[in-house]
Amino acid sequence: MSATKEIWLSALWKNNPSFVQLLGLCPLLATSTGATPALGLGICTMFVMFMSNTVISILRNQIPNEIRIPVFVLIIAALVTITQLIIHAFAFTLYESLGIFLPLIVTNCIVIGRIEAFAYKNKVIPSAVDGFAMGFAVALALVMLGAIRELLGQGTIFKDLNLILGPIAKDWYIQVYQVDNNFLLAILAPGAFITLGLLIAGKNYLNQRHALKTNQEFVVTTKAGCH
Numbered sequence: 001m002s003a004t005k006e007i008w009l010s011a012l013w014k015n016n017p018s019f020v021q022l023l024g025l026c027p028l029l030a031t032s033t034g035a036t037p038a039l040g041l042g043i044c045t046m047f048v049m050f051m052s053n054t055v056i057s058i059l060r061n062q063i064p065n066e067i068r069i070p071v072f073v074l075i076i077a078a079l080v081t082i083t084q085l086i087i088h089a090f091a092f093t094l095y096e097s098l099g100i101f102l103p104l105i106v107t108n109c110i111v112i113g114r115i116e117a118f119a120y121k122n123k124v125i126p127s128a129v130d131g132f133a134m135g136f137a138v139a140l141a142l143v144m145l146g147a148i149r150e151l152l153g154q155g156t157i158f159k160d161l162n163l164i165l166g167p168i169a170k171d172w173y174i175q176v177y178q179v180d181n182n183f184l185l186a187i188l189a190p191g192a193f194i195t196l197g198l199l200i201a202g203k204n205y206l207n208q209r210h211a212l213k214t215n216q217e218f219v220v221t222t223k224a225g226c227h
Contacts, residue, residue, distance in 0.1 A: 004129055011133035017110045018141035019203050024110045027101040028142060029192040035158045038146030040094045041101060042139025043164075044087065046132065048079045048105050053119040053131025055079075060120050072115050077106045094163040110138060141199075148195050153186035155179045 017023045027045075032038045055075055056063070063071050084102055087095045095102065105111060114134050119127040147157050157174040165172070185191045 003126060007126065007130050008133045011130070011137040012140070013203075016137050016141065016203075017113075017134060018138060019200050021110075021113075023113065024108045024138065025196075027104060027108065028138075028145065029189065029196065031098060031101050032142055032146035032149060032192060033187055034150040034154075034160065035143055035147040036160045036163055037094070037097050038142035039139070039158075040087075040091070040164055041098055042135075042142040044083050044098075044102060045105055045108070045111070045142075046135030046139045047083060048076065049111055049114060049135035049138070050128060050131040051079050052076050052111060052115055054124060054128045056115050056119040057122060057124045057127035063120075068116075068120065069112075072112055072120075073106065076111055076115075080105045091164055097163060110134065144199065145192070145195055148199075149186045149191055151176055152195075153183045153191070 011017075015021065018025075018028055027041060031041045052072075052075055056072065059071075080103060083105075084095070087098070087102065114131060118130045122130070150159065151157055155175065155177040157176065159173045161172045162168070162170040186195070
């Protein structure tokens with residue numbers, strides 16, 4: 001349980017792929033124009049990371065070290081192709097909105113980086129947990145960025161959720177406020193960079209506060225011990 005907790009803590013906070021490692025920024029910034037497309041790409045990425053970590057961990061002793069990278073790419077490409085076919089069949093509008101960024105999961109350095117750093121060196125269960133946790137962290141970052149940009153730009157959250165869940169979810173969105181004209185800065189590329197920068201700054205601020213508090217508690221404990 002402690003190992004699983006550490007994997008989740010690393011994925012969500014200490015070693016977050018989007019806010020700490022700054023990996024996969026191209027799809028993160030490009031598809032986060034709204035919460036719905038961000039959620040769609042996040043789910044696809046999470047599925048691919050979970051499955052690729054699991055498969056590579058199972059096969060790690062059969063994969064020669066010299067050709068491991070081509071084998072990694074081949075397995076990731078197969079999983080991304082399966083994901084593409086599923087999205088194309090059941091959520092074609094979402095498939096169109098994600099565009100080139102769905103097949104580009106194959107080259108996403110987050111996916112292959114976790115395989116190289118963790119799955120290729122660890123057993124199946126920890127690797128599966130790591131893949132799911134890292135994928136969830138990426139999806140969470142996408143949705144956070146997309147929700148903030150959509151809220152600032154259009155006054156809604158999860159507009160067009162029917163792209164993922166079908167016609168039944170057409171009205172399943174949150175209308176926070178009405179706008180006559182969209183705030184284009186939030187929706188366009190500059191808004192993505194600004195929002196991401198503010199989120200990273202907020203995380204760093206919380207880290208600094210926690211470190212300062214920990215240091216103060218240590219000093220107080222040390223002085224009490226000396227007395």
